[in-house]
Amino acid sequence: MPLTMAYLALGSNLGERLKQMRSALEILEADGNVQIVRASPVYQNRAIGMGEADPFLNAVVKVKTSLSPEALLDLCLSTENKLGRVRTDGWSPRTIDIDVLLYGEIDMDTERLRLPHPAIAERDFVVQPLLDIAPDLEINGQSLQSIKDALPVFELEEVDAVLW
Numbered sequence: 001m002p003l004t005m006a007y008l009a010l011g012s013n014l015g016e017r018l019k020q021m022r023s024a025l026e027i028l029e030a031d032g033n034v035q036i037v038r039a040s041p042v043y044q045n046r047a048i049g050m051g052e053a054d055p056f057l058n059a060v061v062k063v064k065t066s067l068s069p070e071a072l073l074d075l076c077l078s079t080e081n082k083l084g085r086v087r088t089d090g091w092s093p094r095t096i097d098i099d100v101l102l103y104g105e106i107d108m109d110t111e112r113l114r115l116p117h118p119a120i121a122e123r124d125f126v127v128q129p130l131l132d133i134a135p136d137l138e139i140n141g142q143s144l145q146s147i148k149d150a151l152p153v154f155e156l157e158e159v160d161a162v163l164w
Helices: 017-030 069-082 124-133 144-150
Strands: 004-012 034-039 042-045 056-065 097-103 157-159
Touching (some): 004 069, 017 034, 017 056, 017 069, 042 124, 069 097
Antiparallel strands (some): 004 056, 042 056
16 A cells, blocks of 8 residues: 555643654554654644643654555554553543544545544644654644644743654
8 A cells, every 4th residue: 555644633631641652653663564754843732621730741743654544544543552541431541642634645534543643723733743853744624734823822941852
């Protein structure tokens, strides 16, 4: 199967956040079907909708993959499980969160996966890291810069750390 470029968002607000994000990338690459191409800077931001939860570290990675979109999602979910992610009904603190943001030029809307990820334009902690590594990328016909400029809140702090 040919390789497809995809973008993944990573976040953590429990435990050793940066270590867990790095471990997630190691697990993804160890599968043999995902190659990390580029990683954004790491940002710290508030935990949204979680009350007094600790802040998140967030980043975005560009990957090459031979997996289908659904198989990539399955690998991301499996990686979360290996790193102790506990899913609850609502938003809650997590050891690791990995979202498939974009997969090539594919637009899809299934019960399991929507691409591009429907909340990209609402999340400064996704838009800025995407802008850092793919400034010419357009999502649904909009430039990342115009998406960033339209965000009502922008509260990120770049962390002095290298993810990958």
